[in-house]
Amino acid sequence: MINELYTIGDFIRWGATQFNQANLFFGHGTENAIDEAVVLVCHALHLPPEIPDILWHSKLTTIEKQTVLDLFNQRIEQRIPTPYLTGEAWFAHLPFFVDKRVLIPRSPIAELIEQKFQPWVEEPNEIKHVLDLCTGSGCIAIASALIAFPNAEIDAVDISPQALEVAKKNIKRYDLEQRVHSICSDLFSNLSGKRYDLIICNPPYVDSHALETMPNEYHHEPRLGLEAGDDGLLFVKQILETAPDYLTADGKLIVEVGASQSQLIEQYPNLPFRWIEFQRGGFGVFLLTREECSFISSSSYV
Numbered sequence: 001m002i003n004e005l006y007t008i009g010d011f012i013r014w015g016a017t018q019f020n021q022a023n024l025f026f027g028h029g030t031e032n033a034i035d036e037a038v039v040l041v042c043h044a045l046h047l048p049p050e051i052p053d054i055l056w057h058s059k060l061t062t063i064e065k066q067t068v069l070d071l072f073n074q075r076i077e078q079r080i081p082t083p084y085l086t087g088e089a090w091f092a093h094l095p096f097f098v099d100k101r102v103l104i105p106r107s108p109i110a111e112l113i114e115q116k117f118q119p120w121v122e123e124p125n126e127i128k129h130v131l132d133l134c135t136g137s138g139c140i141a142i143a144s145a146l147i148a149f150p151n152a153e154i155d156a157v158d159i160s161p162q163a164l165e166v167a168k169k170n171i172k173r174y175d176l177e178q179r180v181h182s183i184c185s186d187l188f189s190n191l192s193g194k195r196y197d198l199i200i201c202n203p204p205y206v207d208s209h210a211l212e213t214m215p216n217e218y219h220h221e222p223r224l225g226l227e228a229g230d231d232g233l234l235f236v237k238q239i240l241e242t243a244p245d246y247l248t249a250d251g252k253l254i255v256e257v258g259a260s261q262s263q264l265i266e267q268y269p270n271l272p273f274r275w276i277e278f279q280r281g282g283f284g285v286f287l288l289t290r291e292e293c294s295f296i297s298s299s300s301y302v
């Protein structure tokens with residue numbers, strides 16, 4: 001078979017067909033088989049994924065063919081998500097180093113960052129202190145620092161020292177060591193005395209049952225980044241209760257809960273969640289002011 005394929009175009013077409021035949025799951029950075037094949041072929045050939053038309057008909061050497069086939073095999077047989085094979089994921093139009101120590105960035109919060117949190121944050125340039133809780137690769141902290149909040153110091157917090165190694169690598173890559181600080185902490189436990197204008201959080205929110213039935217690709221990601229108890233709200237509840245102590249008087253809390261949105265509304269029927277709408281898709285991200293979450297323990301909200 002390898003002798004019947006010659007060009008970049010041949011390998012992309014053939015790879016995409018194989019991926020579809022194998023019923024791979026897409027959703028870790030790309031949405032279809034053709035895009036995945038483009039990313040893997042270009043990675044193997046040390047080319048950017050936007051291939052100029054002139055290169056589609058370029059032939060591969062025997063060694064290059066083998067490299068591409070090895071990547072295709074790992075993707076199909078082990079169901080390893082493409083960003084773990086290439087070591088790179090894109091978030092808010094920025095590349096991030098990733099490996100199996102961190103969740104692959106894909107939060108719809110990227111769109112909010114690109115829009116400088118409009119209309120939710122009135123003066124992004126005046127934001128001074130931001131917390132990215134559950135930072136993983138550091139993507140939310142770093143993209144926020146670069147795109148939305150040029151004058152802010154941002155704490156990038158995670159309980160996993162392994163994830164923080166990856167976050168530090170990304171912070172260094174963007175030369176942000178002076179403004180983005182990685183901190184090892186179980187949620188807020190090592191943040192005493194701090195106050196933030198904005199807390200952004202994409203915590204684990206998959207309920208234990210759903211996790212077992214998710215496509216194989218998800219099982220390559222750290223369980224610590226996904227699993228959140230029987231109802232998916234293990235962390236979100238703690239965050240709602242504790243966040244007011246770490247927000248400034250007019251501070252805001254933005255949290256992604258994904259498919260656990262309905263559970264959350266059921267459990268806190270009177271909390272005035274604002275559910276943010278996204279043009280590129282994605283859902284389950286709410287915003288609350290400090291004042292609104294401060295009433296969490298009062299019977300009128302729970």
Ligand SMILES: C[S@@+](CC[C@H](N)C(=O)[O-])C[C@H]1O[C@@H](n2cnc3c(N)ncnc32)[C@H](O)[C@@H]1O
Nearest residue numbers: 105134135136158159160186187202203204225
């Ligand atoms: C859903 S991932 C989000 C990663 C990243 N913010 C993103 O959007 O791609 C959740 C992260 O929360 C971290 N985590 C899990 N439990 C935690 C805890 N108790 N305190 C702080 N971080 C925690 C995991 O290690 C993981 O990196």
